Amino acid sequence: MSVNVYDLAYTVEKGIRESAEYAELKKQYEAVMADENARTMFHNFRDIQVKLQEKQMTGQEITDEEVLQAQKTVALVQQHDLISKLMDAEQRMSVVLGDVNRIITKPLEELYGTQG
Amino acid sequence: MSVNVYDLAYTVEKGIRESAEYAELKKQYEAVMADENARTMFHNFRDIQVKLQEKQMTGQEITDEEVLQAQKTVALVQQHDLISKLMDAEQRMSVVLGDVNRIITKPLEELYGTQG
Numbered sequence: 001m002s003v004n005v006y007d008l009a010y011t012v013e014k015g016i017r018e019s020a021e022y023a024e025l026k027k028q029y030e031a032v033m034a035d036e037n038a039r040t041m042f043h044n045f046r047d048i049q050v051k052l053q054e055k056q057m058t059g060q061e062i063t064d065e066e067v068l069q070a071q072k073t074v075a076l077v078q079q080h081d082l083i084s085k086l087m088d089a090e091q092r093m094s095v096v097l098g099d100v101n102r103i104i105t106k107p108l109e110e111l112y113g114t115q116g
Numbered sequence: 117m118s119v120n121v122y123d124l125a126y127t128v129e130k131g132i133r134e135s136a137e138y139a140e141l142k143k144q145y146e147a148v149m150a151d152e153n154a155r156t157m158f159h160n161f162r163d164i165q166v167k168l169q170e171k172q173m174t175g176q177e178i179t180d181e182e183v184l185q186a187q188k189t190v191a192l193v194q195q196h197d198l199i200s201k202l203m204d205a206e207q208r209m210s211v212v213l214g215d216v217n218r219i220i221t222k223p224l225e226e227l228y229g230t231q232g
Contacts, residue, residue, distance in 0.1 A: 005131040005212060009219040012128055015121040017223045029227055059171075059178050096121060097221065103125040104216060107133045108209070111145055 012100060021093045028086040038082040045077045128216060137209045144202040154198040161193045 016022055032038045048070055055062050077083045132138055148154045164186055171178050193199045 005128065005135055005216060006219065008124070008128040008131045009216040012121065012124040013219050013222055015124045016220065019121055022223055025224075026227055056175050057172070059175075061177060062175050093224070097224075100121060100125040100220060101217070103122065103129050104132065105213065106129055107138055108141075108213075111142055 016096070016100075019096065021089070021096050025086075025089040025093045028082070028089040032082050032086050035082055038080055041077055041080055042083055042086070045073050045083075048073050132212070132216075135212065137205070137212050141202075141205040141209045144198070144205040148198050148202050151198055154196055157193055157196055158199050158202070161189050161199075164189050 032042050052062055052066065052070055054060075055066075078087065148158050168178060168182065168186060170176075171182075194203065
């Protein structure tokens with residue numbers, strides 16, 4: 001039964017791969033990766049993000065200092081032209097993916113939203 | 117461009133709505149809701165889950181006592197025939213949704229997995 005759902009999911013995957021948002025994201029990601037300074041800065045930023053997310057997921061407390069460090073890093077990377085463009089592209093892609101996810105999980109939301 | 121992606125997402129939504137997993141989930145959910153004892157137990161269980169998730173998301177510490185209480189509640193609801201069937205149906209539906217999500221986010225994973 002669900003084979004059908006999977007087939008449909010693959011058509012969405014293909015659609016995302018062919019979307020303007022994905023093309024732009026790919027372009028900006030590759031531009032950052034091609035610039036050593038931008039790449040290092042971006043990876044550093046990612047590392048901090050992942051570390052904080054892991055702490056959050058495992059219920060560890062995030063210190064004020066860590067929040068401050070993360071905010072500083074965000075402010076820093078946003079000033080870098082290539083990274084700032086990549087982050088814009090990520091934002092636009094994530095809007096599409098968020099919308100897709102909302103559409104797909106609608107049947108569940110409807111079910112659990114009733115008689116709740 | 118993304119209009120196309122949204123159209124495709126709606127076909128997945130329809131596919132999920134028509135899947136055997138969703139039909140089974142709906143059936144089991146309605147059976148729980150129709151039984152006052154099961155419904156109360158299920159809502160109680162949900163409340164505890166949501167509370168713990170909120171704490172986790174906002175970085176608040178979850179006490180050992182809360183973990184223990186949650187485990188006890190899970191053990192209790194699992195013994196209830198109707199709820200246990202609902203949880204099985206939820207599990208099977210969540211496998212489908214997880215697979216769909218993995219398929220759809222593959223282009224992103226590929227992009228960020230390279231040169232990483």
